[in-house]
Amino acid sequence: MGMVHVGLDIGTTNITMVVLDLEAGRLLPAISLANPQLQTGELYSYAQDPHAIEQAVRTLLAKVSSPIASICVTGQVHGILYYDASGLAVSPLYTWLDRRAMEQVDGIDSQQLLLEKTGVLLPSGYGLLAHYANRRLGKVPSDAAGFCGILEYVTSRLVGKPIDKSDPSCLGPFGAFDPISSTFEERVLLEVLGSKEKQFLGSCKPFEVAGYTRDSVAVTYPVGDNQAGFFGLVSDWFRSALVSMGTSGQISLFSTNTQCPSSMELRPFLGQGYLHVGATLTAGKAYETLHDLIASILRSAGMDISDEAVFDLMKKEGKNKGIPGSLSVDTRFNGSRKEPNIRGSIGPVNLENLTFGNLVLGTIDGIVDELYQFGLESGQVFAAVESIVATGSSVRKNLLFREALNRKFNRSTIVAQVDDGAGFGAALIGAVAIGALSLPQVKTVVASMIRS
Template sequence: MLIAGIDIGTTSIGIVIVSAEGGETVGMLTKSNDAALPSERSWERIQEPERIVAIVRELIAGCAPYWKDVSAIGISGQMHGVLYVDRGGRSVSPLFTWQDGRGDLPMGHGEGTYAEHLCKLTGHSVSSGYGLATHYYNKLNGEVPKEASFLCTIGDYVAMKLAGAEAPVMDPSNAASIGLFSSRLHAFDLEAVRHAGMDASLLSPVGERYAVAGTTDDGKQVAIAIGDNQASFIGSVQKLEGTLLVNVGTGSQMSLYAGQHEDIPGLETRPFPGGGYLLVGAPLSGGKSYALLEQFFKAVCRSFGGVSIDDADIYERMNELAARALEEGQGRLRFGTQFYGTRHDPLVLGHVADISPDNFTPGHFALGVLGGIVDELMGYVHLLPGRLLSPVAVAAGSGNGIRRNPVMQQLLREHLNLPLHLAESKEEAAFGAAVYAAAASGAFPDLNAAMASMKRA
């Protein structure tokens, strides 16, 4: 029996086909997510939902040799972003991604930004990019489509389309990611939604544990979509408890599973698919900070030598220079990599300190940015109380920002003082979605049983 897992990322979309017994990956495909739409608004980040659905179908078609043996499909997707859907299950808006900045725009009259005003009205922490902060702006500015009957995440939309349904259903992991959600109660705070002047009927219903969105035309069960952070955790760790996950991709996260609800200032408590919670610290930077340095180096090459360098080549060279700087040990630069602000203060800026003639080099700048990314993650680790940290025996690393960068791996080992194991699957979130779908479809009694069968020690 085979299980499919699909991950809808911001820049790429991937699918894995996994054996339910032993977890062997028998097929894997990735395509660029070319659904980004142009906008005259500098702060707007939108994508075309139907193009994303088309890419998913192209990936499924590419798995034709294995598809007849697939019994269930799991989906994970970029969190926080939303789109509007009509009563027939058709998109009536673009996908407003998690990078959309309308929530950070000032409302005027001294009321702060839209996100800040929503927080004051509701008592919930809702950052710009979260779906209901986006919706709040749209509501106040007359930009909610008249045909809209539901709002949902892109994962929910793809699950609905594959299952041939007309209304989306949200897993708590996705519902919590758009804001105004009680993680303790696994339900939207409807009073807060109404107090902010928003129509609560637009919220998609929240599914029960291990819910399915429906069945495809060829008889495959489609699990309701789960958040990519939770899916990546499932796909990266050997077991739910006792492992700290650090992920560096376009963004970055520090994640730890907890069986009970925890309130820890500075950390998010996110519902976990199938039960429990994920404690998460999520900087806005991560791999984007290293990409920013890569763009700077490319600009220097063009400006002074007219040289054009391939992205892969320049990243490889940056990693080599960072490794050399680490080995030479001339005094590390201290980078604050909050180049894109933080979730709580968009006005925070990045910085660099401890520059000397010896470390004013490209290699030390590369090493410094990598160190800054790790320092941001460690800031969240240090928020965890000892009773939760003491049982942690191992760290898992996922995301290309860690997988492809030995210096990042070494820095994490130094800071965490734990063994660091890299996730076996290169498509961690897609693999995790497949494992979850195996449980949701009834192939296993629960997620722990699915992980035990499908994860190799």
């Protein structure tokens, strides 16, 4: 085995390492460690421990037996943590699921106040809004020298110094960022930071190296998981859409057009163009919510049944007794990015259709339909799409999700046979950054590996 390229995916649930051996033309089995929630005692908080995340990363890297040529960090974006003058974290990581911006201070929540002050509505969980909320809640640590995302933090710890830049794919989720000019809106920065003198992260170049580890391994600036996943899983950018189903859901469409529907986000894509992205707050989480309901009913009836057995039962009932379209489930159980306070619903319900199997199929169809609606709104960009590349444990493990994709999108569906698409994409980005791969070569590697 020659030198390898490592992608590190700092996910909400797991921290995963992907190792790419280009010389042998293969991916080593991905290795993951859990990334649990950190209890802060705040009902609105969804936090994690940045020190534990760093230790998990170092534990994973220690398992690589071959010499490492490059490392690229990807994973969850939107959230923030605070660090001191030495670059060490002095707060939890407040993740994209955190809702502190919806807490009222002096009769108004931070999201609404920022909108009134600047005219800019930032979705709950976005980094600049989280900092704005912390300032109002008195939650900014006294020894904080600055704040950044977990991807910037892990990258800085690997290269041994704070970094003052990041890939635009990571900057956008902080909010108020123009993906075309790669700059933040000054009026929002001034209101959020409270001073013109305070600086924030700048944009790096595509595939730029941030520094080197103590062992002289090149570490690129981090890349957002959406862009890394598209880079690692889609070989035909114009004619394929990426559908990702994890805790949340996303549909990503590549375009060189800077105009996209207001319901979707325009995200920079490694200097090659843009992704038009429709993102939901629940996908797998909605299905998990239905699982928890079914499990509680069965256990209340005295059944000793495992979570896995409940999932198996749901698949069986959906396949054998569910009738597609007979029960509609709106799966916006935790709102949407544009409407955080909206909630889901089930109906119309009649005397015949409220069944176990129909609830399962209705929930799956609701998850898929929320993504499909984004596609319809994107017009000609979506019309050019001939195939769907689907990723996530839901589509790999559950035939019902694949059938729903085929039924709703009416296009061929390719289920990516890669354990962690974002991690794979990050490994490829590192390889490009040090000149081990060209962009045309990347597309060839992707086309061969996502089906292998």
